[in-house]
Amino acid sequence: MPVIGPFGPSVDAGPRVPSSGQPPSRGTASPMTGPDLRVIAPEDDRYNATLVARSDETESLGYFTIKFDGPAVPFESGQYMTIGVIADGRLVQRPYSVASDPGVAESEGYELYIRLVNGGQFTPLLWQLPLGHRMRMIGPKGKFTLLPDDDRTHLFISSGTGNAPFVSMMRRLAREGHPRRAVFLNGVSYQHELGYRSLVEGWAASGSYPVTYVPTVSRRTAPENEGWNGRWGRVESIVAPVCDELGLTPANTIVYICGNPDMILSAEETLLGRGFPEDQVKTELYWPKGKEPRGGE
Ligand SMILES: Cc1cc2nc3c(=O)[nH]c(=O)nc-3n(C[C@H](O)[C@H](O)[C@H](O)COP(=O)(O)OP(=O)(O)OC[C@H]3O[C@@H](n4cnc5c(N)ncnc54)[C@H](O)[C@@H]3O)c2cc1C
Known part of the structure; x- marks a missing residue:
C-alpha cells in the first residue's frame, strides 16, 4: 500500500x-x-x-x-x-x-x-x-534536507509543530561536531505551545549549539499568554524585522520554512521581496494550501 x-x-x-x-x-x-x-x-x-x-x-x-x-x-x-x-x-x-x-x-x-x-x-x-x-x-521520504557543507547562516522558520525537522537537523549537526549557525523562528498561538523550547534555549544559553532562538506568540489578549515577554505576532510578521536586526541577507543566509502553508507563502514572499533567490528558500508544507488549520497552527 x-x-x-x-x-x-x-x-x-x-x-x-x-x-x-x-x-x-x-x-x-x-x-x-x-x-x-x-x-x-x-x-x-x-x-x-x-x-x-x-x-x-x-x-x-x-x-x-x-x-x-x-x-x-x-x-x-x-x-x-x-x-x-x-x-x-x-x-x-x-x-x-x-x-x-x-x-x-x-x-x-x-x-x-x-x-x-x-x-x-x-x-x-x-x-x-x-x-x-x-x-x-x-x-x-522527502527532500526537505540540508545542503552538504553549507557554511551560511541557516534561517529556520516554523509555525507550531513545523519546528520538528529543524530540531532533528540541529541534533544531528551537534552530534557530528559540525554545528551550523542558525536563527530559529517558531510561531505559536500560546506560549505553552512552544515545543522543544527548553532544549533550544539550553543550547543557546550554554553555547553548545550556535543558535539564536526567536519564539513568537500570536494571541495578545489570551489570558494564557499573560507574562509573555518575548515577541508578539505570527511568525511570518517577524521575518523582515529579524533579518534586519541580525543582518540576514541573500549573501549570507539560506532559508528553510516548515508548517502552515499560508505562513510559508507569506514568509516566502517577504524573503523573495528582499532579494532571496527562489532556490535559497526551501519549504515543507504540512497540508495543501487553501485548507484552514484546525487547532492553531
Ligand atoms: C511532509 C509532512 C510532514 C508533516 N509533519 C508533521 C509533524 O511533524 N507534526 C504534525 O503535527 N503534523 C505534521 N504533518 C501533518 C500531518 O500529516 C496530518 O495532516 C495531521 O496530523 C492531521 O492529520 P489528521 O488525520 O488528524 O487530520 P485530517 O483528517 O487529515 O485533517 C487534515 C486537516 O487538518 C489540518 N491540519 C493538519 N495538520 C495540522 C496541524 N499540524 N495543525 C493544525 N491543523 C492541521 C489541516 O486543515 C488539514 O487540511 C505533516 C504533513 C506533511 C505533508
Whole structure:
C-alpha cells in the first residue's frame, strides 16, 4: 500500500481485523465532533513498529517515539515517516517530520512532534494509543534536507509543530561536531505551545549549539499568554524585522520554512521581496494550501 506523496491517499481499505491479545482501543472524544467510536486493531499483519515513548507538551501537543521491529531505516534530518494504525479494518496513516537525530533511530526510534487535530482522521486515534501499541511505519521520504557543507547562516522558520525537522537537523549537526549557525523562528498561538523550547534555549544559553532562538506568540489578549515577554505576532510578521536586526541577507543566509502553508507563502514572499533567490528558500508544507488549520497552527 504505497503512500503517493505526502498528500496522497492516506486511508487504505483493508480487511476488518478481529481483535486479539490486548483489548482494542477506541478513538478519542472530540469536543467538535462527538465521540469517535472507531475500533483500533491491537494486532495486524501490516504492523511493523511499536509506540515506545510518549510525553505530552499540552493536551493537544505530544512527542511520540516509534521503533521498527527490525533494524532502523536510515533517514536524513528533514525527512518524514508515515505512521498509521488499523481502525475499523482500514489503515489510517499520515506523514510526520522526524524530530530526532538520525543517529539514535536504531537505539531509541523515531521521535515525532504532533498536534492533535480535533475531528481529524488519524490524530484522534494516535492520542488513544497506550505505550507498547503496535503501529505501521514506512519511510523515510522527502527532500526537505540540508545542503552538504553549507557554511551560511541557516534561517529556520516554523509555525507550531513545523519546528520538528529543524530540531532533528540541529541534533544531528551537534552530534557530528559540525554545528551550523542558525536563527530559529517558531510561531505559536500560546506560549505553552512552544515545543522543544527548553532544549533550544539550553543550547543557546550554554553555547553548545550556535543558535539564536526567536519564539513568537500570536494571541495578545489570551489570558494564557499573560507574562509573555518575548515577541508578539505570527511568525511570518517577524521575518523582515529579524533579518534586519541580525543582518540576514541573500549573501549570507539560506532559508528553510516548515508548517502552515499560508505562513510559508507569506514568509516566502517577504524573503523573495528582499532579494532571496527562489532556490535559497526551501519549504515543507504540512497540508495543501487553501485548507484552514484546525487547532492553531
Ligand atoms: C511532509 C509532512 C510532514 C508533516 N509533519 C508533521 C509533524 O511533524 N507534526 C504534525 O503535527 N503534523 C505534521 N504533518 C501533518 C500531518 O500529516 C496530518 O495532516 C495531521 O496530523 C492531521 O492529520 P489528521 O488525520 O488528524 O487530520 P485530517 O483528517 O487529515 O485533517 C487534515 C486537516 O487538518 C489540518 N491540519 C493538519 N495538520 C495540522 C496541524 N499540524 N495543525 C493544525 N491543523 C492541521 C489541516 O486543515 C488539514 O487540511 C505533516 C504533513 C506533511 C505533508
